[in-house]
Amino acid sequence: MLHSYQKRRKGHTMKHTLHLLSMIFLLLSGTISAKEHHMEKLPDGYIAKASLPDSVVIVPPAPMPNSPRQKLDDAIAQKAVALNKTPRFALAAQDATMHFPEAPNNFACAMGKMLSKEKTPHLLHLLKRAGVDAGYATRKAKHTYNRIRPFVLNNAPVCTPQWQEELRHNGSYPSGHTAIGWAWALILSELVPQRADAILARGAAYGESRIVCNVHWYSDVLAGRMMGAAAVALMHHNPEFIADMKAAKEELAHAPSPDVAMCKKEKEALSYTLYGDQR
Secondary structure (H helix, E strand, O other): OOHHHHHHHHHHHHHHHHHHHHHHHHHHHHOOOOOHHHHHHOOOOOHHHHOOOHHHHOOOOOOOOOOOEEEEEHHEEEEEEEEOOOHHHHHHHHHHOOOOOOHOOOOOOHHHHOOOOOOHHHHHHHHHHHHHHHHOOOHHHHHHHHHHHHHHOOOOOOOOHHHHHHHHOOOOOEEEEEEEEHHHHHHHHHHHHHHHHHHHHHHHHHHHHHHHHHOHHHHHHHHHHHHHHHHHHHOOOOHHHHHHHHHHHHHHOOOOOOOHHHHHEEEEHOOOOOOOOOO
């Protein structure tokens, strides 16, 4: 039955992948609604499309049914469903947004800095462009493996029901959201090295939010991190990226601290983990 479902989806996957990426990155621009997304064009990344890292070469093949990797994915997905009514599920829904500046401000507590269009315009511009590259870097493997998402099989709730139908027809492996979040974590840890441990830990949790949302498997998230890192490595060869990093670092020196209550709430949510125990 699983094989038959995959076969029926195969012809539509690339169209839906492009459609979903367009929707995500146009929401990322913070200027339009999902309903209006067809009227706009994507922002340019730092990497030419022909030079993006090849996700089919870099990540291992998607797990096969009944393989040890799939059994691990199944076990972690079951743990994720149990988090549905906890603060961690609410945080996962928050992590799913791609509006700006809300999306990168999911890293505000880890950075100790709050981003805004007024105080950090260069950094927001940088993160938008980097997000485009990281997200697109997952596209080839998504099309090749056409993996079914967990909610399609377990029928449990997702944290973003407004995207559920789009996700149903979009390959799960690797996770594009995770690639974007990990790329941001790497960039922000370079800009604020004294907070690198906290930023990278938040980047890891950002990817895990996709599992908590019941829209990605554990192995999707691992592969997404790989592609986010691969994209950031190539960005460093672009002079525009280097210049934007310099401008962003100067801005951060004057950025305000995040709200204490917000960070306390985030810490509580992150105490719920996929691995059984509270931190």
